[in-house]
Amino acid sequence: MKDEAENVSDGSSRRNFLKKVGVGVGAISVTGIVGSSLLKGNEAKAKSGKLVKLLSPEGKLVEVDQDDIKSAKGIQPADNETVEQHKLEARAGLPNRKFAMVIDLARCKNARKCVEACQEGHLLPKDHEWMRLYLLQDDSTTSKYWFPRPCFHCDKPMCVSVCPVGATYKRADGIVLIDNQRCIGCKFCMTGCPFSARVFNWKDPEVKVPEGHVYDPETNIPATEGTVGKCVFCADKLRLGELPRCVSACPMGVIYFGDILEDTVTNGNETERFSKLMTDRAGYRYREELGTLPSVYYLPPTQRMFPVESGLEDTDKSIKDRYKKVGPR
Amino acid sequence: MRKKIIYAILVLSVLPFFTLRTFGQEVTKITPYVTLQYLKNSESKRILQTTLTYSKNRMEIPLQGMEISLFTGTEKKETIAHVVTDNKGIAKFEITGDTKLISDKSGAWTFTSEYNGNDSIDAGKSEIVIKDVNLEMSLTLVDTIKTITVKATVMENGKEKPAAGEVVKILVPRMFSNLLISELTLDDSGSATAEFPSDLPGNKEGNLTVLAKFEENPVFGNVEKSETLKWGLTTDYSVPKSHRALWTKTAPKWMIYTLSVLLTGVWGHYLFALISLIRININAKRKAREEYKI
C-alpha cells in the first residue's frame, strides 16, 4: 500500500488551490492585498480607480475598486488535479507540527461564542454542533463547571481505527479529519468515539454554499446528508497560520491553541508556554484512563472568574432547555 | 364582524403613513474606527499599518475594500499614499527612501490616516507622532548562560540620546503569536540584559528567533530587532511513513497474517467442496457414457 503522505511536497499547491478556488467562504474576495501588500504598498495607485458598490458580508453597502473584486461569477472552478493534490495535502497535514488545545475551565461561563463562530465558520446547520458545552458535575459533593468540548483529536483515535473505508484519518500534525465524500455513513466512528464528538447529518443540511466553492476536508463545507461531521481544529485556518475560530471568538480567552513542539499555546491575547501552563495549573486530559491520548488538555476550574450559574443567566430558553438533565454522574 | 372591518380599514389607512415615515428616515451610518501603527522591523523597513473596523454587538468587524489616505506633517499635510483595506480591514504601506516625510523641530514625524466615508459609513481618522529609535540587540553566551543585551538610542534635536526608562520586550516568534521571554526596562544608558531560558524548543536543528521589540510604544511605535540562532532544543518530530497501527493506513502485521491464515483455511475447504461437486459431475458423465456403450 502506498502511503498517501509520500505524495505531498509542501504548501505551494495549496496556494494555487486557493487562487483558483477563490478565497474561502466570503461572498466577495479581494485579491492583491492579502499578505502581499507588505512589499507592494503602492499597489493601490495602480488600480483602475473605478469604484463599484457592493453589499458587504455584513449586509452594508460598500465601495470597492473594480480591480479588487473577483465577482462570484469570475471565480474559476479549480481543476481536478489541483483538487486531488489538495486532498492529498489535507490527508498529510502540516509538516513538523503537532497541534494541541488547552481549555481553561476557570474562565468559561457558557458565553457560547465558540459555538456560534464554529457554526458560522463551517456553515453548519442548526442541531449539528461540533463544539458543545457541557455542565458537568462529577459528584453531588463536588461543584459544577462548564466544559467546552471540541473534538479531542486523539493520538490513538478509536474513530479512525474502526472506519471501514478510511474516510476519517489521522494526520501527522495530530488532526483527525473526515472526508465526507468518502464517508459511507455507517456511524461506527460515532459509537467508537467515547467523547460524543461526532455528529451525523440526519437530513439534507440545506447549506447555502458560496458559488465556486470546492469541497475541502479541512473545512468540511458543505455538510452532506448521510455523513458524519465533527470539529476539524480549523485545519484551513492553521494552514494560513491563523488560530481556530473558537479560539479567536472566545471573549474570555478560555481556549488556548498552539504547536506543542514549540511548547507554546495562545488564546489570541496571552501566549504561554504549554509545559508551564500544565505544571502551574495542573492540566489534565479528560478520561485519560481510556487511553485514546487526546490532543485537548483542560485546566481545572480553580479560582474561577465567574460563578457557574452565570452561564445560564442571559441565555435563551432554548439553550436553558439543553441543561435540564444536569446532575452528578 | 363590523367592528373588525372598521378596525381593518383603520389599520390600512394608517399604515401608509408609517411606511412613509420609515422610508423618510435617514439610514444610520456606521461609525468606523481607524487605527494607525508605525512598524520598524529588523531590516529597518518602515511600515505604516492602518486598520478600518466598526463595532457591532461588541464585536469588531473589519471594513473591507475601503480606500484610506495616509498623510505626513502637522499643519501642512502631504499625501504619502492611498491604500485599500483587505478582508481583515488592514492596509499597509512601506516607507521607502523615496517617501518624503515631514519632521518637526525635535525630529519627530506625524502620520495621519484618513478615511473619507461614503453613503453608509462616516469618515474617520487617526494620528500618531513617531520618533525614530535605533534598537540594537546582542546575543552572547556568558559562562554558558544565554544572555540577551539590548540597547536603544533616539535622535533628538540632532543628537543621539539613550532611550532610558522605556520597556523592551524579549519575544520568541511562534506559529500563531510571540512568546514572551522577559520584559526589560532600559537603564540610564539605554541598555538592559536578560537571561534566555535553556529549555525552550527550537526547530529540528534547534534554531529559533529571538526578537527584541518596543511594542506599541507611544513614542517609538513598534520597533523590532531579531536574530535567528541555535539557542533552542532540537525537536525531532516525524511519524514514520510505514507506521503500522490500528489508526493508520497500513494494518499491523499480525492482523494481516491472522486474516490470511483464516481465509486461506476456510476458502481452501470451499475449494475442496467445489472439487467434490465437479467430481460427482464427471463421475456421472463417465457412467452415462459407459452405459451408452453397453
Next chain:
Amino acid sequence: MEADRKLITDLTPEIEKTSIKWYITFFIFLAFFAVGIYGLYQQIDKGHIVTGMRDNVVWGFYIVNFIFFMGLSYSGALISGVLHLFHTGWRKPIIRMAELITIISLIIGPFFIFFCIGRLDRLHFLFLYPRIQSPITWDVIAIITDLVGCFLYLYLSFIEDFAILRDYPDLKVAPWKKKLYKTLSLGFTGTEQQHKILSNARMVMAAMVIAIAIIVYSVLAWIFGVTLQPGWHSTIFGPYFVIAAVFSGTGLLIILMWIFRKIYHLEEYITQRHFVNVGVLLTVIAAFYGYFTFSDYLTKWYGSIKMDSILIDKLFTDYYSLFIFANYIGILLPCIIIAFPKFRTIPNITIAAIIAVTALLVNRYIIVIPTLETPFLPIQDTRPDWITYSPTWVEWSLTLAGVSVFAMLFMLVSKIAPIISISEMQEKDKNEIMK
C-alpha cells in the same frame, strides 16, 4: 433414483400445485413488504431524520434486527452442522429447516445494515477502500465467506433430492422445474463413489460451517466489543453472542417445526420426540446463555465502575420491564417448561420457544440502545427531544418487511425444493429415524 410416491407428496406439498391459501398468505406478506419499501423510500428521500435514531443513539432497531437475523443464521448453521457431524439420527426431518433458516436469514440480515447506512450509494467503497483494521471490514469478509459456505453446504444436501425429483416419472411440474432439477442434480445417480464423494464433502462443510458460524458471529460481537462504550467493552461478548445466537436459532427452529407440521400435515415425520429433543437442546443452551448473562452483569454491578453503574442503573429503571423479561422470564420460563417431563407437550414447547425468541430480540435491544444512551459525557447541549430513542414507523415497517421476506423466501423455496430431505428420510429404515 427412485423414491416412495407418498414421501414425495408429503415432503414436497407445494411443488406440484399451488393452493389458494399459499397465494393469500404470500400476498399478505407481500403487502407488509410493500409498506417496508415505502418506508425505505421515505428514508432515502428525506434522510435518516425519519428514523428514531439521533446523535447519541446512532444505531437503533436496524442494528438490533441485523444482529438478530445474523444470529438466527449462524445458529441454523451451528445446529445443522453439529447434528450432521455427530450423526444424530433424529436430525433428519428437521436438519433441512435449520439449513434454510441459515441461508434465508443470512440473506435478510445484511439488508438491515444497508438501511442503517447513511450513504447507500457509496456501499461499494467498502470494497474500493477497505481498511482491515475495521471490524466492519472483518464483518463484510465474514458475511461473504459465510454466505458462500452456507450456500455450498445447503446445495450439497440438496443434490440427492434434486436427483430424486428429476428421476421421478410422474411428477406433475412445469418443464422449467424439471430442467432445473436436471441441471442442479449434476447428473447424480447415486453410485457408491458419488455417495462417498458427497458424504465426504458434506462432512467437511459441516465442520467448516460450525467454525465459520462461531468466528463470524464473534466478529459481529466484536463490532460492539472493541469500542470503549460501557456495557459493550467486554471480553465475554464473542462467546456470549454465539450462545445467544444458538439460543434464538433453536427457538426459531421449534417454531418453524410447529408451523410446517401444522400447514403441511407432517405429523408423521415431525413428532413430539423431535420437539422434546430440540426443546432439551434449547434448555441446555438457555442455561449457558443465562450463565453468560449473569456473569456479565454481575461483574459489572459488583465492580461498579462509574459508567457501568450508570448503565446498570438505567437498565433497572428505564428498561426495567424489558430487562426482567429478556434476562429472567425469557431464560427461566422456557427452562421450567421443558425441564419437567409433564409439561413437554408440543404446544408448550412451542410457547417456550416463542418466549425464548422474543426475549432474545428484546435482549439485543437492551444491549444496543441503553449503552448508546449512556455516553461518557452526559447527553447535554442537544435538542431535548433528540435525547431518547424510540423506533419510528419507518423502522417498524422495515422490520416487519424483514420478517415478511423471511416467510416469503421460505414459501418460495417450498415451491421448488422439499422442506424435509427426501433422500435422508428414505435412506434408512424409517423406524430407526423415528425412534
